[in-house]
Amino acid sequence: MVSEEHQTGLLIAVPVYFVLLTGCAYWAHRRMERMEHEKIADTLSAHYLGGREFGPLMTAGTIFASLFSGYTVIGVPNEAYNTGWAALRWMSTIWAIVFGYFGTGLRLRKASNIRNHQSPVDFITDRFQSQFLRYTIVFLQVVPTIIYLAAQVNAIKGTFNSMFNLSPDSAYPVVIIMGIILVFEWVGGLSSVALTDCVQAVIMTFSFIAIPCVLASKLYGWKDLDPFEYPRPEFYQTPSRETQWDFWQFSFINFSFFTLPHLMQRTYAATDLTSLKVGYAVMAIANWFTMLTGVFIGTVGVMILDGATVASPFTSIMEAMMDEGGFSKAVGIIAVTASLAAIMSTADSLVIAISQLITVEIVYPMRPKTSPKEIAWIGRAVSLVGVTAALIIGIFWKSGVGDMSNIQFPISMQAVPAFIIGMYGWSDRTDVHPWSVASGAIASTIYVLAIYFSYLKRENEPMPINAGITGFALQIGCIALVETGRRLLGSSKRSKAQVNEDKKENDGESSGPSLHFPNRPQWDVPKLSRFGDHALSPQLIWKSMEGVNEPLANLWWAFLMFFSISMLTPGVPEYEPPLDPNSGSFYSFAPPATVNGIPWWAFKIILSGIVPFAILIVATKNMPNKFAVDAETIEKEGIDPDLVELTLREKGRRTSYDERNISVSRRRSTISKAMDEVRMAAEHTKLEEDSETMRSRRRISALVMANNLALDHEDLGDILEEAI
The missing domain is CATH 1.20.1740 (Amino acid/polyamine transporter I)
Structure with a gap:
């Protein structure tokens, strides 16, 4: 005191x-x-x-x-x-x-x-x-x-x-x-x-x-x-x-x-x-x-x-x-x-x-x-x-x-596998079903609580067991076991219904992003429209990090x-x-x-x-100061519209729980159409690019580079006017 x-x-x-x-x-x-x-x-x-x-x-x-x-x-x-x-x-x-x-x-x-x-x-x-x-x-x-x-x-x-x-x-x-x-x-x-x-x-x-x-x-x-x-x-x-x-x-x-x-x-x-x-x-x-x-x-x-x-x-x-x-x-x-x-x-x-x-x-x-x-x-x-x-x-x-802290940190550790698998999964083929991840997390959390309150907390000289570390190892084993069983008992191939859904999505008819793992009950599917028009796949995550150390x-x-x-x-x-x-x-x-x-x-x-x-x-x-946007590469090769970053104002336009972000969707759609114009022009001519193609390339670059500006949707029209 x-x-x-x-x-x-x-x-x-x-x-x-x-x-x-x-x-x-x-x-x-x-x-x-x-x-x-x-x-x-x-x-x-x-x-x-x-x-x-x-x-x-x-x-x-x-x-x-x-x-x-x-x-x-x-x-x-x-x-x-x-x-x-x-x-x-x-x-x-x-x-x-x-x-x-x-x-x-x-x-x-x-x-x-x-x-x-x-x-x-x-x-x-x-x-x-x-x-x-x-x-x-x-x-x-x-x-x-x-x-x-x-x-x-x-x-x-x-x-x-x-x-x-x-x-x-x-x-x-x-x-x-x-x-x-x-x-x-x-x-x-x-x-x-x-x-x-x-x-x-x-x-x-x-x-x-x-x-x-x-x-x-x-x-x-x-x-x-x-x-x-x-x-x-x-x-x-x-x-x-x-x-x-x-x-x-x-x-x-x-x-x-x-x-x-x-x-x-x-x-x-x-x-x-x-x-x-x-x-x-x-x-x-x-x-x-x-x-x-x-x-x-x-x-x-x-x-x-x-x-x-x-x-x-x-x-x-x-x-x-x-x-x-x-x-x-x-x-x-x-x-x-x-x-x-x-x-x-x-x-x-x-x-x-x-x-x-x-x-x-x-x-x-x-x-x-x-x-x-x-x-x-x-x-x-x-x-x-x-x-x-x-x-x-x-x-x-x-x-x-x-x-x-002896119970808080071990419980937090059980959330790690979901984030690591989600961020660093390589492809759809190696992706893990969400129920496999959830089952492993639940099993390991029960273990953490049981081992702590029934043994570690009660014994005067317990064995040097950290509930979080051993629980993490248990969870990885559970995820591997459940996922292996799922693949052996079921089919990891995409269903015909899912293929049709992907076709609708590509044709612009889908009502929302496709599911990585279809054939799940409706109660397990959350609202996803606010995130984008397409699903966040492992490939998209890796592609978004290209060129980043x-x-x-x-x-x-x-x-x-x-x-x-x-x-x-x-x-x-x-x-x-x-x-x-x-x-x-x-x-x-x-x-x-x-x-x-x-x-x-x-x-x-x-x-x-x-x-x-x-x-x-x-x-x-060695970490970059910003996620680089190479305007020259965009003009020459284009860009995946789903990788275009939102402007600060586009991020701050949420007015309900799961509304579709119309502003960025329109910007990405315009980029996609401009890229189609460039591809079509390239197919019809082997000569030097005409003025229309060059204008399309500049329009793509301008729309992508808008991520560095605080733009209202109506301001994008002015950007396009300047670009063309």
Whole structure:
């Protein structure tokens, strides 16, 4: 707890922080009104995606604050205080998070640009065309997000009550704070969330950089630690086999972070690839001054607090730092405020993510003719319900934040196969039936819940089994088994009815996109008209990424990342060197090997982290700044109309649940007709192109290049006039 002597500073810092957040919410509200007034974005796009206009700084700030949550500021130091340098597992898992988020982001972003995906589940709906799988993924996104939000509730309650010496069981402060977060989301949508995230990111960054500097100069740094005087010498021993096995599994469990809806929202909300590029780079760089700082605080804190058992080691360490007075006290006050900011930055992101998922994926289909403005208000009510559920879980869950993460991350992992199969399937022949994917996801989720609550949570010393990793392996096996059975028992060939449907589609007579897997009951077929006139096939996805340097599509790059992250696991004999059972210290003739005061195996982890970091930075540097459109190639060879990206205004024209996007359909149709004219002219003459053909080519190029302009449909006529 923070002493009364230091609470004066907090009584100033915390209200100032809330005033800043209020200003951000007001700005975001005005921004939303401007976007709707100028018809840049419809209400849903403005509210849930910030009008898709987040620049590099906004994107980087909101991704940073959403990823590095309250657990980064409080949980990692506390874990390091209690378990030592084994807490470096958080560094390795951040590389896996960036690996997954960066690796899949380019493809999800491109699909969004050509198909107008807005919801985190839109890709699954569009790609697999199955209600069964769609709602399975909705479950696998909503449940972990609510648990994640409940963890933030639990953390806010513990942090705020500790800051002001309130009863640990007092619930009214967290209820008030969550109410404030809810109002900010109602008023400004994702724009409010993102801007407050940026404020929180600045506070957190200053704290993460300043704290180790102050601790090292005023109290202790790693180089000041002596294993013979360290209150917990066992931290210098090599970890047990079980700990190392847990370390490796934990390193990869958070690869699934890219499936979390609040991070997928950022992928769609960024204004361009450059903004995402900056966000990815910040994620990778921030690992060095967030997670590493957290481990530093906890392990040095053992010396500062003499290894005493305390409720919140982080708060006690900050209290000791504030006792030094002057700048140290100021940094301590800012750091404690940053802990609250970090938790709130993640909480507000989760609130709006839950709201979008439930509103757009469950409520909107039930009321398809409701206007986006009305749906946005329904979304605010959904936010209230989501916050209430999280408050109930968070307040009454007594096992703490860490226990919640033990079930949240494994459930999130079960959504990964659907996205990976959907994004990287090669062709129709190798495509997987959506029911096979859904069956595997359901089976693995049941396993995760069963193994966690019936074994891992109940046993004092369970086997080193990560429910998420083993569940993921089980799901892959189930998908393979079910899909093999389907192909052996049924026919993978397209039915005659489907062939006829494809013919109608090609002739322009189809009422909507054809199904990849026909002969399914009608209840399993979702509404798909809003995505486009043709289906999102594996071939279309791969074709859309031609010429783009995307790392995860390179199996060697993926293997290199997997191998480099795996190398961070210590991989050493356990419990070395041994401790003298009589003194509880090391034998003088067999001291532990250290590097600047830390055990050698921990230094190896930190040093090995340079490899995945360098790989990610190089890959990010090589990432394109935009999806290139080669006007010369288009004029000579044409383009698949289905690959033409939507303009910002075309994306923001949604007025009902599944309306056909008339504006982009007409533009694509015009491109298709112009290409037909060029082909017909080429068939009738072998001479130099006549003026009419050249005009058609210029018209194609002009219509395609409109994706870089904010055009109303009527403006396209002017573009064509200039082109011809």
